[in-house]
Amino acid sequence: SQKIEQNSEALNIQEGKTATLTCNYTNYSPAYLQWYRQDPGRGPVFLLLIRENEKEKRKERLKVTFDTTLKQSLFHITASQPADSATYLCARGFQKLVFGTGTRLLVSP
Amino acid sequence: GAVVSQHPSWVICKSGTSVKIECRSLDFQATTMFWYRQFPKQSLMLMATSNEGSKATYEQGVEKDKFLINHASLTLSTLTVTSAHPEDSSFYICSAPSGTSGTDTQYFGPGTRLTVL
Numbered sequence A: 001s002q003k004i005e006q007n008s009e010a011l012n013i014q015e016g017k018t019a020t021l022t023c024n025y026t027n028y029s030p031a032y033l034q035w036y037r038q039d040p041g042r043g044p045v046f047l048l049l050i051r052e053n054e055k056e057k058r059k060e061r062l063k064v065t066f067d068t069t070l071k072q073s074l075f076h077i078t079a080s081q082p083a084d085s086a087t088y089l090c091a092r093g094f095q096k097l098v099f100g101t102g103t104r105l106l107v108s109p
Numbered sequence B: 001g002a003v004v005s006q007h008p009s010w011v012i013c014k015s016g017t018s019v020k021i022e023c024r025s026l027d028f029q030a031t032t033m034f035w036y037r038q039f040p041k042q043s044l045m046l047m048a049t050s051n052e053g054s055k056a057t058y059e060q061g062v063e064k065d066k067f068l069i070n071h072a073s074l075t076l077s078t079l080t081v082t083s084a085h086p087e088d089s090s091f092y093i094c095s096a097p098s099g100t101s102g103t104d105t106q107y108f109g110p111g112t113r114l115t116v117l
Helices: none
Strands: A010-014 A019-025 A032-038 A045-051 A056-059 A062-067 A072-077 A086-092 A103-108 B004-007 B010-013 B019-025 B032-038 B044-051 B067-073 B076-081 B090-098 B105-108 B112-116
Touching (some): A010 A019, A019 A103, A032 A062, A045 A056, A045 B105, A072 A086, B004 B090, B019 B032, B019 B090, B019 B112, B044 B076, B076 B090
Antiparallel strands (some): A032 A045, A056 A062, A062 A072, A086 A103, B004 B019, B032 B044, B032 B090, B067 B076
């Protein structure tokens, strides 16, 4: 089966630093990897999508990379703020998504 | 951006009863919607794909007779949990794609917390 693994359950960083979250996948490369933000008791909110043939995607303070050799995607938040504190989910697929368990990010003032 | 709503946001029911959850796309039409389930501290798991005007397709291990899906219009899909049991207690979330083909973004509803006593 195609799995998505986010090995870090939680990440604590200081405000202003760059947060880097990791997503690993098994078996063949997915055509798409997506990143979502989920706040407690809420549905996920789409952040970024990266295609298999793209190495990097950016949106404002967010950056996603896709490394098919390492079977890994990295998600970066630069100049992090306390408001960025949330759970970040990685998912493979385009419409029918397979999600990882998420990494809970806490940005301290 | 596009908005997906769910109703109710939470529901408590007795074991053996049925519960209906609605998912609506408020400002766009969705021929396809997706239903997910999320247990505490676990990932979202796709349950089924809801298709407007036709039968839903269910993921392996999901009982179609227990989780009835109806996609009666281009803006509404419903999930009915029949004969609910405590193990069905979970966070149910729907999603719908919006956008031109190839650029679709998945918009998720706010979720429905189901507690079965």
